[in-house]
Amino acid sequence: WAIHAPYVAAINKLKKERGAVVLAHNYMTPQIYHGISDVVGDSLALAIAATKVEAEVIVQCGVHFMAETSKILNPQKTVLMPDMAAGCSLAESITAEGIAEMRARYPGAPVVSYVNTTAEVKAASDICCTSANAAQIVAAMDSDTVIMTPDKWLAQNVANKVPQKRIVWWDGACIVHEQFTAQDLRDFRDWNPGLKIIAHPECPPDVVAEADYAGSTANIQGWVETERPKQVMLVTECSMASNISDANPEVEFLGPCNMCPYMQKITLEKVLWSLHTMTGVVEVDPKVADRARLAVQRMIDLSQ
Template sequence: MDKNFLIQEITRLKQEKKAVILAHYYQDENIQEIADFIGDSLELAKKAQNTNADIIVFAGVHFMAETAKILNPNKKVLLPDWEAGCSLADGCDPKDFSEFKTQYPDHVVVTYINCSAEIKAMSDLVCTSANAKKIIESIPDEHKIIFAPDENLGNYLQKETKRELVLWKGSCVVHEAFSLDKLIELYNKNPTAKIAAHPESESHILKAAHFIGSTSGIINFIKTDPAAVYIVATEAGILHELSKAVPNKTLIPAPSTEDNSCACSECAFMKMNTLEKLYLCLKNESPEMLVTEELRIEALKPIEKMLQLS
């Protein structure tokens, strides 16, 4: 379908149906351009909670749309592609996690937002990479903690908070794809550059970074830091909005181990959403995210605690 036609129709349907489009920074740039709001997981969760729209179109992945529905039971939540999943969420099966939890009965359970509603329902607190340190530090020292499902973020938090965490072994395929050898080679060619990395990356990448932070944290760092060149170790979709904010700075995506077309790390799940799928999902009001009320109430508790602490 013609891009201009799709943009025109999405704009029309959005007004007609009183819909809002929330897009993650990792989305295709055409989707970012038409979105009402672009953000990371925490910003989007807050936006979903505060919207007065009747329909939320979540251009992101499955767990994000599910979180929006948990926060908005009376609104229709749509996801352009139902198959847009997440390696972290998919790698933490509720049955397995329930068994894992029983091994540590006296532990507070903190889960990263990149997990299913079933996992959130088994948690005491939910966090995002933007507030994970704050969430861990809110728990009294005498309490032991389980952290799931991201082992890399968990390792980073142990170093940052000096707390011992029981970690679930899960990882993000995007952030585990960065090549340290290629990164060092790239840095040697750009010795004035600063490396900004997401804490979902492996520890050897984080050791090489000048700044470690969430998607929004990286954006704010690059906007306010005086350097002229940055190597960015997170999903390459972040560069679209960021390049508009800092037109005079050079942004280089950190290289991945794969020899792909952009030589960067892209999330195949995030890129499953397209302008055409966005149009069709608004037109047909499908696929729609539904969560049973019983599960929603349980999953809402740790999310609300997180939002209060944030």
């Protein structure tokens, strides 16, 4: 922490001078999560928080699609992205043409797109979802067939929870979560009897089936804080356990985790530079933003 302290102090001072707030995802490094953020949360909480921001400047500590969502919801505000290259394998897996292709293949079926998509893809979709509300959103669709893009594993996990719908999906995946295998989980259980295993629903369904609970990053945190297991393995990005371990000292966090190379691009140094120079300004074509806002707002309305 000593080496981070000057950056944390400088950023917190600049935030006041610029009238800025930092919205940080649960996968940010502990120094960002604990040191400089005003709001932390999962993708849904950050989107909802973005609708309530009063500050004129939002610094998005997360990946690019999250900053775009903040901009879509705050077209008049300045949204800063400390590293424009902080992408997402899911967002990169589909374009608006891909949505059109799915609509042609399944005429009349509504398109539910994960928030891990570009503004153009959101604009071409009927509604968004996150890992926290995907099953609820799909169940609410007024159609037997529902198109889910772009995460095939999230779609299959939702299909298991909402059997009354025929869910068809795009072939995208999260490079962090698709690496876990059900065998990894079984091995860790064998080595640590009593271990609780919590997975993110971007993991393949056989991994989720092996877990004691699956949920969004905020729901994972909520589960740990409610259940207070002696030993737990979080089948997700590594920062998750680092960020919540301080507040849960009696819980032992075990097992492998995977780093998201995109999330890890966001550093204190880059946040400081972005705020100091006011560079990394996120722009979304206003016409695209207007259509994308409908899909995001529909999701928020259905989730509250």
